[in-house]
Every structure is written in structure tokens, then in C-alpha cells.
Amino acid sequence: MGDVRELRNEPTRPTLPYGRQSVTDEDVEAVAAVLRGDWLTTGPAVRRFEEDLSALAGGTPTVAVTSGTAALHVAYAATGIGSGDEVVCAPMTFVATAATAALRGAKVVFADVSPETGNLLPDAAAAAMTSRTRVVSAVDYAGHPAPHDELVKIAHDGGALLLDDAAHSIGGTWQGRPVGSLADITTFSFFPTKNLTTAEGGAVASPVPDLARRAAEFRNHGLVRDKARQRHPDEGGWHQEVHEFGLNYRLPDVLCALGSSQLRRLDAFRARRAEIHARYTTALSDVDGVRTPVTLPGADPMWHLYPLRVLDNRRRDLYEHLRANGIGVQVNYVPVYWHPVFEDLGYRRGMCPNAEQFYAEELSLPLFPDLSDDDVDRVIDLVRAF
Ligand SMILES: *Cc1c(COP(=O)(O)O)cnc(C)c1O
Numbered sequence: 563m564g565d566v567r568e569l570r571n572e573p574t575r576p577t578l579p580y581g582r583q584s585v586t587d588e589d590v591e592a593v594a595a596v597l598r599g600d601w602l603t604t605g606p607a608v609r610r611f612e613e614d615l616s617a618l619a620g621g622t623p624t625v626a627v628t629s630g631t632a633a634l635h636v637a638y639a640a641t642g643i644g645s646g647d648e649v650v651c652a653p654m655t656f657v658a659t660a661a662t663a664a665l666r667g668a669k670v671v672f673a674d675v676s677p678e679t680g681n682l683l684p685d686a687a688a689a690a691m692t693s694r695t696r697v698v699s700a701v702d703y704a705g706h707p708a709p710h711d712e713l714v715k716i717a718h719d720g721g722a723l724l725l726d727d728a729a730h731s732i733g734g735t736w737q738g739r740p741v742g743s744l745a746d747i748t749t750f751s752f753f754p755t756k757n758l759t760t761a762e763g764g765a766v767a768s769p770v771p772d773l774a775r776r777a778a779e780f781r782n783h784g785l786v787r788d789k790a791r792q793r794h795p796d797e798g799g800w801h802q803e804v805h806e807f808g809l810n811y812r813l814p815d816v817l818c819a820l821g822s823s824q825l826r827r828l829d830a831f832r833a834r835r836a837e838i839h840a841r842y843t844t845a846l847s848d849v850d851g852v853r854t855p856v857t858l859p860g861a862d863p864m865w866h867l868y869p870l871r872v873l874d875n876r877r878r879d880l881y882e883h884l885r886a887n888g889i890g891v892q893v894n895y896v897p898v899y900w901h902p903v904f905e906d907l908g909y910r911r912g913m914c915p916n917a918e919q920f921y922a923e924e925l926s927l928p929l930f931p932d933l934s935d936d937d938v939d940r941v942i943d944l945v946r947a948f
Contacts, residue, residue, distance in 0.1 A: 577888035578937055581755030581866075582930045584831065592823035596815050603814035611818035614825050615750070615765050618733065619742025623774040624767040626813040626821070627781050630729045630751025633764035634662040636811060637747045638697065640768070640776040641723055643668045647696040650722075652682040652708075653897040653917045655701040659727045660898045663699070671695070672899050674914040678856045680869065680924075681708040683916070684716055691720040698724050702731030702741060704855065704867040704894075704926075705757070705835075710736055710744035723747065723773075729764075732757050733832050733864035741864070742767040747777070752817075755930070757831060757864055758824040760817040776806075784808030832864050834931040838938055839865045842927060845942040851876060852945070853923075867894055870945070871923040881925055883948050889941055892926040 596607055608626055615624040627633050643649065645667035651660045653672040660670045673690040676683050680703035687698050698717040700708040710726065717724040726745035734741045742748045747770070752763035766781075768774040779786065784804045789795040792803055813821075843854045853871035857863060872880050877893075884891045897917045899909035911918065927941055 583754040607815035633749035707736035730866035781811035
């Protein structure tokens, strides 16, 4: 608003972010308690956080890792994909969903998304599959679950696994089943703008015992400690051995304690996010030139983003207008294959027209639990006036 700009004399600097963590004294105390204890990493707070996440995901075994990107890298490693394999991937996502598959040497094949939700279209995924497809990667865009029942069938019919990049959607459900239990392997992110935070952090959940074990090993150098599985079990009590290369993606106790503390407020986060989402939709659904997000039957989303659609080529103008007024709007996302790294590999614009149209119209309005009704109304007034 004009007065804020004059006060700060910084006309283009956003004063209201599009996403932000919610950290309480209780969270701070949980972290401080770990810092005063014996285990900064590989200790009991890791196990507790993994159990908390697993409970949230309907009992699906879960391992904590250092970021959502690490979670994707671990998940692809667990599936064993490499060069010669193909991954069918939704393009309406952060680059990491595809980049981590490419880093394994797999070929990423993009399949188009629903014009309504931005989620992978089952028909497009089916059409993109070949005999080399090993993984289908869906994203629960903005927190709205993808149609995992259909996608899992398509993946399995083609001899592939379904991966759910649930960086946006932890805490949501699809057809009454929790995110984390809907795909063969699911990844979470705990970056500060996401639905809960550990500063940096992520997790991998899988109901498939072999995938869960491989994920746990890959994030810890590939070390095998189980004597029954070792090639040289008589070496001595200290012995552990590597069967496949891995990395150190362990999330420390310090951050896991923050995660467990945050999880206690996840229901409150979801309720407040839903309230703000509804406030925007009520106020903007009758405005010409914009479209508000839809919720499909069967979905109970945990809204991470409020993806407003701005029609008539006016998205950029509205973005500039809101930014100039101190509202930190974002655009999620440029279609992944528009990144020069994919252009240089021969990917061309026009491949996924729905995703490109979605991108052209999309503008994420501020959405986070500590956002006040007054701030929401300020954003609404600016959009309506525009
Ligand atoms: C945030 C995000 C990631 C990456 O998570 P980080 O924790 O930032 O590494 C991956 N996929 C999607 C869809 C995301 O939104």
C-alpha cells in the first residue's frame, strides 16, 4: 500500500512474503533441549521424527533426509533407475523433481497436466510411457493431491513405480487416505515456506519394504549393518559394509526435534491455511479476469499455495502491481523443460500446452498460517481494484 511504501521508501521490496514459517517458543525449546543433550545427530530425535511422520502417513515407513531435493534423489536411487531408463514427470513443479532423475542418468519424459489442478493427467502419463519407463513422478501441486488411484494403476500396468512428490501436500488426503500412503514412494520437503519446517529437511516414505530399506541405506552412505545381509559378517562387531554407493543425507537430531515440535501444530496449520484459502476464493470468485483454484471430489488438500489464475495476458502486470505494493507474490512454476539445462538437451517449448497455459496465468498469493485476515483483505482489495 502507498503508506507502507512511503514509510520504507523501498518501492519494490516485498513486505509480505508469499510463504513463511511459523515458529513458537515451544519449537525453540525443543531445539535447545537437543543442543544441551548427547545426540546432535543419528540419535533418538531422528527416530521420533520418523515415527511421527510415519504415523501421519498412515503407518508408511519413513526416513528423514536433509531436504526435499535429497528426498527425491534418495527415492530415485531406491528405485535403482539409471541410464537407459525413463521417468515420466509432471512439468508443473520445481526443477528438483526432474533434475534428480536426470542426475541418476535417466531420461525425463514430460507429460501434460490438468488445466484445472496443474496435476499430472493420467491419460498423458499413460501416453508418455514406453517399455523403458521405470518411474512415473506426480506432484501434488499447491497441496491438492494428484489422482493417485488412477496413476498408480497406469504406472503398475506399464511395469513402473509411482513416485509422489508431496513437497506441497503433507497432511492432506485423497479419497480418505493420507498423503504418504498413496504412491510406491513419496517425498516431503520441510523448507520454511512449506507446510511445516525443519529449516532445511525432507523425508522419504514407502510402503514397499525393499524401497524403504534402500532409501534408508542410500541416505547413510549405503552402509549395511544387518549381519544377515553382509557378505563378510564374521569380520567383527565393528564391521559395516557398502554394497551400493550412497551419500550422507542424514537430517540431524537438532532439526528433527524442530520437525516433531512443528508436527504437533500441523492440524492447526491446515485449518488456518484452509481458512485463508476460502477467504481468497469467496472474495475473488466473482472477479472478471481471474479464476480461483478448484478442489476435486475426493480431495482434502493441505493448501501450500493459493494459485490464482490471471486471464487475458495480465499475469505479469498484476505481479508487478502487487510487488510494487509490498505483496510478495510468486509464480509457481515455469514448466521444468523451459530451463536452459533441458533446452540444451533438446527439449522444446510446446510439449505440454496445458502446463504452459497454466504457467502463463499462475500467480501465487501469500498463504501461511500467521497471515492475518487484515493482510489477506489487503491482498484481495489490491487484486479487485486492479
Ligand atoms: C520445495 C520443493 C522441492 C525441493 O525441496 P527442498 O527442500 O527445497 O530441497 C521439490 N519439489 C517441489 C514440488 C517443491 O515444492
